[in-house]
Amino acid sequence: MEIFNKLAYYMQFPFVRYALIVGVLISVCASLLGVTLVLKRFSYIGDGLSHVAFGAMSIAGVFGLTNDNNMVVILPITVVCAVFLLRAGQNRKIKGDAMIAMISVGALALGYLLMNLFTTSSNLSGDVCSTLFGSTSILTLKKGEVYLSVVLSILVVIFFVVFYNKIFAVTFDENFAKATGTKVNVYNTLIAVVTAVIIVLAMNLVGSLLISALIIFPTLSAMRLFKSFKSVTICSVIISVFCALTGILISILAGTPVGSTIVAVDAFAFFACLIAGKVGGRG
Amino acid sequence: MKRLKRVLIAGLVLVLAGCGVSHITEDGVVQNNTSNTSGKQLIPDDAPLDDPEPEEDSYVVTNEDGIVDITVLSPTMVYAQVLNILMYPEEYVGRTVKMNGEFSVYEDTANNVVYFACIIKDATACCAQGIEFKLEGDHVYPDDFPAAGTNVTVTGVFEPYEENGNLYACLVGSAMEY
Amino acid sequence: MPYITANNLSIGYDGKEIIENINFTVNKGDYLYIVGENGTGKSTLMKTLLGLIPAIGGKMEFSPEVKNEIGYLPQQTEVQKDFPASVEEIVLSGCQRRMGFLPFYTKAEKAIAYENMDYLHVLELKNKCYRELSGGQQQRVLLARALCATKKILLLDEPVTGLDPKVTIEMYELIKRLNDEGITIIMISHDVKAAVKYADHILHIGSKLFFGTKDEYLNSKVGKNFLAMEGDEQDGNI
Structure with missing residues (x-):
């Protein structure tokens, strides 16, 4: 069939293979984190932190840091924001969602303002657009970036497996965990740091739009189908990987933007799971 | 890669040093001493030209004729492939490349040079890339050329060149169809 | 030594004091009810005892036996009611403290969990989803x-609440x-009738503070007033 021939041809391109590998790895990391973030009601943190990273990027640009070494600025700022947002938990005056919204929109606006004032780029909106939507970032990865994603994913998976039960305890009932001696603050901070690192690095690889979707959708889809934390987690990873692969393949065949296509596939998968769940008698 | 992006995006208007194409003055070979400022299609400094790193799997995918044929790819792949050429120029030196895009012209009236490029946009149409080309043989601008914005197919040999310490992408010995 | 001793304890949140001068002791085997009008700070007191909120002033002492072995049944949050978790996963999470830094639950901990589930007649529900339960x-x-x-x-x-x-x-x-069976109980409840029926000690928090045995409470002015008020409410006459 013609599509398979085309696909076989495309698979010869190294940047296509890299895109598939990194797409899968990032989607594994994002969906694992997504389970705890969504259940803690921090679904929008992916978007929020990637806007913070964007703002930090502009700040780095003001100080003349280029793309090769602006991580020095971006990563700490984003990690600090993540810790600030995720640690305080339920016991605060401005609730989580309002906090994220404030920081997210503020950072985005500040970033754009700074870029307007200080940058000499002749296509500013293109810059912003490509950072936020990153439609081809994933297809233009270097080998080094692929290795980075591999290392990162292994670390995240190990983190999640080793701390799985603690993450569950801290996600399900922070107060009980704290009262019975679990160091809730430590684990919340760890989760925040890991989240920030993943979001910043993944944003460079797949764009800010996509990373938020990768965090939210697979978990919500899995929750329509399964009822234990373990099965929701595993299902979430499977759905996430499947959607990322499918999305990338569809986008290179059909010529659509990669990020949006993956998100569209994720959304479609959600509706499929929703219907399947209702039909299966869970709704 | 990010630096590349910045550079490429900054060069939305692709203005490229030409050579031997303009006949505004006498037929001049205007190599390397034209001053040009904005929007040349730069290749980033960290893309080595003389020192290609040998990769196990080749970066370059060609068709049966040995041509890097970008015209058969989907739009998403087209953009990615062009970016790849610009990121790893050493892999493509000497390769014949066939690409399809918008014809673009820049006239540097101060130096009487005209530059031509073939431009493609990415899937969201917010960014564009392109490669300069120099046609084989004698052509007069504007008579032998289509209107700016016309869809053209350019086939040429990828030969990046240096100017003012920067590396620029260029397809030489090109043939153009429109 | 008593399990818990509170001496001149003042509690509050965000640095704001809401009640001061709380005094009580809890001994092994006690059944203490904490009662009082709504919103007076009973939950705050419990959270302070558990270390979730810092005390504003005064002293709390715990005997070494119970220092790290306090069980807690908090009020349920909205998040939990809709949480995808099986009964077994939730009960096992109570064994967290025993685990220390080990990542996985041992057979011993699973055995404890099963035993407790059995005791409370939820063992047959162990694979069911929490949000599907009554x-x-x-x-x-x-x-x-x-x-x-x-x-x-x-x-x-x-x-x-809500049952x-x-x-x-x-x-x-x-x-x-x-x-x-020997487990010391401290319970917050607005159900004063139950308090009177089951408790052996009562701590009344509110406009007036009172701590003493149940009988002392029944004979105190605070107790009598409160019973009358709450009794009326509960019987439907206000």
């Missing part, structure tokens, strides 16, 4: 979880049974 079943699951964390002392925050009358009585009887 209110009473959910509370029993959380109670099983609390028992995994302790065999000594349980703090319960309004455990029968229908029959289930409420079952819950009270269950808790009484736990107390009879």
